[in-house]
Amino acid sequence: MNEKPDFSKNANLASTAPAFLSVWDMHSYYGxxxxxxxxxxxxxxxxxxxxxxxxxxxxxxxxxxxxxxxxPEVRHGEIWLDHQPLHKMTSYEAAxxxxxxxxxxxxxxxxxxxxxxxxxxxxxxxxxxxxxxLYELFPRLGERxxxxxxTLSGGEQQMLSIARALARDIKVLLLDEPYEGLAPVIVDxxxxxxxxxxxxxxxxIIVEQNAVRALELADRAIILDTGTIVFDxxxxxxxxxxxxxEEYLAI
Ligand SMILES: Nc1ncnc2c1ncn2[C@@H]1O[C@H](COP(=O)(O)OP(=O)(O)OP(=O)(O)O)[C@@H](O)[C@H]1O
Numbered sequence: 001m002n003e004k005p006d007f008s009k010n011a012n013l014a015s016t017a018p019a020f021l022s023v024w025d026m027h028s029y030y031g032x033x034x035x036x037x038x039x040x041x042x043x044x045x046x047x048x049x050x051x052x053x054x055x056x057x058x059x060x061x062x063x064x065x066x067x068x069x070x071x072p073e074v075r076h077g078e079i080w081l082d083h084q085p086l087h088k089m090t091s092y093e094a095a096x097x098x099x100x101x102x103x104x105x106x107x108x109x110x111x112x113x114x115x116x117x118x119x120x121x122x123x124x125x126x127x128x129x130x131x132x133x134l135y136e137l138f139p140r141l142g143e144r145x146x147x148x149x150x151t152l153s154g155g156e157q158q159m160l161s162i163a164r165a166l167a168r169d170i171k172v173l174l175l176d177e178p179y180e181g182l183a184p185v186i187v188d189x190x191x192x193x194x195x196x197x198x199x200x201x202x203x204x205i206i207v208e209q210n211a212v213r214a215l216e217l218a219d220r221a222i223i224l225d226t227g228t229i230v231f232d233x234x235x236x237x238x239x240x241x242x243x244x245x246e247e248y249l250a251i
Contacts, residue, residue, distance in 0.1 A: 019044055020042075023079050024080075025038050025039075025076065027074070027075055028061055028065040029072055029073050029075055035072055036072065036227050037227035039229055040229070043220075048218045050205075051205055051224065052211050052223050054225070054248065055209075057225055057226065057227070058226070060177075062224065081097055084098075099171070101174045103161075108149040108152070109150075110149075111148070115146065116149075118134060118163060118164055121164045121167035128168045129167060162190070175207065176207050179208055179213055217235075218235040219234070230248055
């Protein structure tokens with residue numbers, strides 16, 4: 001039976017209400033390196049959660065652990081998405097269960113056009129947004145649909161990578177450093193699309209070095225420090241707390 005465990009005794013959790021995505025006491029390793037050291041948090045449906053922290057704090061490792069990508073290896077803990085036990089799944093199964101990981105390197109497939117990259121994501125059901133709907137969200141991709149994906153600008157590649165996740169029927173969008181290396185005007189454009197996607201009911205976790213931009217977008221924030229959670233609360237609270245920002249985010 002895929003029932004949710006009772007997480008209510010765990011002090012780290014922000015809420016004891018049943019969550020859409022629950023991570024409970026997750027510990028992950030790269031070989032002998034112990035990186036994610038007992039992380040627990042909830043994400044509610046339709047919310048944008050920013051996962052923040054200094055370089056090496058364990059943000060990407062936490063995101064990859066949730067996506068079940070193999071490295072790092074989750075050796076302890078549970079991850080539940082809408083009553084499904086992700087911790088028992090492979091990355092392929094977790095993707096089929098509704099996780100859409102947009103990795104930092106974007107993984108555009110060489111030799112394929114923009115449209116072929118999107119079509120490839122829809123090769124098997126469950127299919128998400130239609131191509132027309134994706135081109136409406138990202139007009140630049142529509143204009144460049146016949147262009148080879150890897151020849152796009154950095155910002156356009158990021159849009160394609162997000163569009164490819166949405167092309168599948170996902171429940172949670174996992175974004176790893178989506179703003180990295182992009183000009184502020186492109187960040188504005190991507191931010192607008194993420195707000196639109198949220199308005200359609202999507203749940204999102206964003207890992208981002210650009211903490212201020214991520215906090216402006218997010219409802220909630222979690223701050224990691226050496227693989228443990230040091231803050232879990234409203235994004236606005238972090239923006240307003242100079243001490244917290246200086247101590248853990250250096251901003
Ligand atoms: N493949 C790996 N093998 C061994 N250690 C790794 C590996 N990938 C990351 N680490 C280590 O895990 C720790 C956390 O890295 P992670 O990438 O999760 O941090 P981060 O908070 O996302 O940092 P950044 O913002 O710099 O990307 C770091 O000490 C890093 O050196």
